[in-house]
Amino acid sequence: MNDFDDAALDDPQILAEADDSLRFLAGAGARIRLEAQILGKPDFEAGRRPRGVIIVGQEARLVRAVLEPCCPVPFVAWPFAGLPAWVGALDLVVVLASRDGSDAALVSATYEAARRGAALLVATPEDSPVWAAAEGTSTLRVPTATGDPLAAAIALMSVLHEVELGPDVVPSDTAEVADMVAEESSPYRDLSTNAAKDLALGLADALPLVWGGSVLAARASRRVAEALRRATGLAALAVGSEELLPVIEATGPRDPFADPTEHQASLRPVLLVLNDMGDSPEMAVERQTLLETAQAHDVRICALDAGQGSDVDRYVALLQKGLYGAAYLRIGSRRGGTPGQQI
Structure with a gap:
């Protein structure tokens, strides 16, 4: 994987080259x-x-x-x-x-x-x-x-x-949710105000561990992990907390002297949590355990929030936010293709 170029996320020419991918994502509501x-x-x-x-x-x-x-x-x-x-x-x-x-x-x-x-x-x-x-x-x-x-x-x-x-x-309500995510993730919003670009930056040069507590959040997590794998060509894991915890716990301390050119060897996991308002109390405890374990092992944490609405509305919010993040991750890593269209 090439070095991640965060400047590419606000470069009009580079964004224009990725227009097909971003336009497809923006058209979900339509x-x-x-x-x-x-x-x-x-x-x-x-x-x-x-x-x-x-x-x-x-x-x-x-x-x-x-x-x-x-x-x-x-x-x-x-x-x-x-x-x-x-x-x-x-x-x-x-x-x-x-x-x-x-x-x-x-x-x-x-x-x-x-x-x-x-x-x-x-x-x-x-x-x-x-x-x-x-x-x-x-x-x-x-x-x-x-x-x-x-x-x-x-x-x-x-x-x-x-x-x-x-x-x-x-469907009209769900389409509004998709439109809202598209507006928040627009390429015309710069990195300082664009949550999807910020997510791409948080996942850059990392091995994503994607977790969703509810059944629908777990489903979205698998779709997002697919998109992240295509965006980077690297592994992205979307499984339950019982499988993620050993990976997090095995993560050693950061090495400030690690060779940044040895990407695959030096990549650290990043925990991406898909927060669904439909989570049960048991899932809330599971989430807290994951977060505390990640913090204890110096594993970076990123989060996507589903917001309010029906089950389908929340699923689409999580999925679209994750797909936008994957699209910007691909743009910043200067890889071709259109991950959103393959979901």
Whole structure:
């Protein structure tokens, strides 16, 4: 990894070269609104409640994390090919298709669900192979247009609320949260007033240890760690506190005479904490233990705050803040690519 150049974060020419990546992140709110605008009205049989719900495809685990605590029936995110043997006419299969709806495994799962007579709720671009595979009298197809799996998942969750299978998800509110993060993280804000640029500076030349206490914060932490790995080409770990504590505790004292050119050997861990207002009291204790241990071992601490709002609002706030930090980390380390578009 090259030396981190903090001056690059406020250099108009360098920022212009990274415009595609930053513009994609800034457009998250617009994509969420667009997907919500083209929703179909749920037309499942009135009062019908499935025996169980199984969801496949991109962002399936996010949807499960939001719905599982309040869904009145069993809710399963299925990461494997095909469908479980128990899925049948009494169940609902939810399909979150890939960007172009051509994933062969999802097409096969959709055909199989229709063949078994299960109700289908499919989010996919119109005229895609998955769209065609979802033909049936018990199918609701939600057209998607942006190619953004997160935006499509938020739209889909609002539909699941309409059929009384999940909490109230308001895409317009979530879009406002994404817009707020974009404004706070704008490249036109200099380092002194830009939390995302400051986060990049805090994570520079370090090995990030990313922790989120709640289920959704933990999900966001894994996405942020993915982006940080792409931004730096170095390791970034997102796991529970029981795995992070040994790493922190094994960190030795800082060596003021360490050779700064030996990057990989001299990199120290940095603890990045994703604070979610939805944390339980147990998670608060876990967080405090992590913070105290990091301080005792001279491990730098960075934090992202979810703020207020629904579960989905807080998740998007944490995710977008982390992705902006990764984007600026990539810019400061002068690496090419667009990490945000790959999430």
